[in-house]
Amino acid sequence: MPVIKILPHPEYAPQGTEIQATPGHSICEILLENHIEIEHACDMSCACTTCHVIVRQGLESLNEAEEEEEDLLDRAWGLEPQSRLSCQTIVAQKDLTIEIPRYTINHAKENH
Template sequence: MPQIIVLPHPELCPEGAVIDDVQPGESICQALLDHDIEIEHACEMSCACTTCHVIVREGLESLNEADELEEDMLDKAWGLEPNSRLSCQAIVAAEDLVVELPRYTINLARENH
C-alpha cells in the first residue's frame, strides 16, 4: 500500500504525519480526513472550490492527470505551484506521496467574507 507523508503545517498537522494505509483509488483529501487531518473541503469534494489545494512534493507523476475543470479551479488557488493539485481530485495510485498543505486557502465562508 502506498503511503502519504504530510509535511508539517502549523495548524492542521503541526508535527507532520505519515499515513501508511492509503488505499489505491482513494483521493488524497479523503485519506487525510480519514486520519484526522482536517483539510478544508468547502465544496464537499466536488471540484467546485480550491480549499483542498495541496502541493505534491514527491510522487506527482503517479497521480491521475488533472482534468480541465480541476485546472480551471487551480488557477484560483492561493500559492499555486506547478505541482499543485486539488486533493479531492488527486487519486492515489501505487507510489508514495509527499504532500504539503499550503498555509492559506481561499475560503470566504471561513474567513467571514
C-alpha cells in the same frame, strides 16, 4: 500500501506526519479518514480550491488533472506547478509527499 507524508502545517499537522493510503481513493478522502481535517468547502465536488495541496514527491504516479480542476487551480492561493486539488487527486501505488498550503481563498472555514 502507499504512504502519504504530510509536511508540517501549523494547523493540520504541526510536526508533519505519515499516513497509510488506500490506492484508488482521493488524497482528500484519505486525509479526512486519518483525522487531518483539510478544508473541503464544496464537499469534494471540484467546485472550489480549499483542498489545494502541493505534491512534493510522487506527482507522476497520480491521475492526470482534468480541465475543470486545472481551471479551478488558477484561483488557488500559493499555486505551484505541482499543485492539485486533493479531492480530485487519486492515489496510486507510489508513496507521496504533500504540502498543505498555509492559506486558502476561503474567508471563513466550513464546519466539516
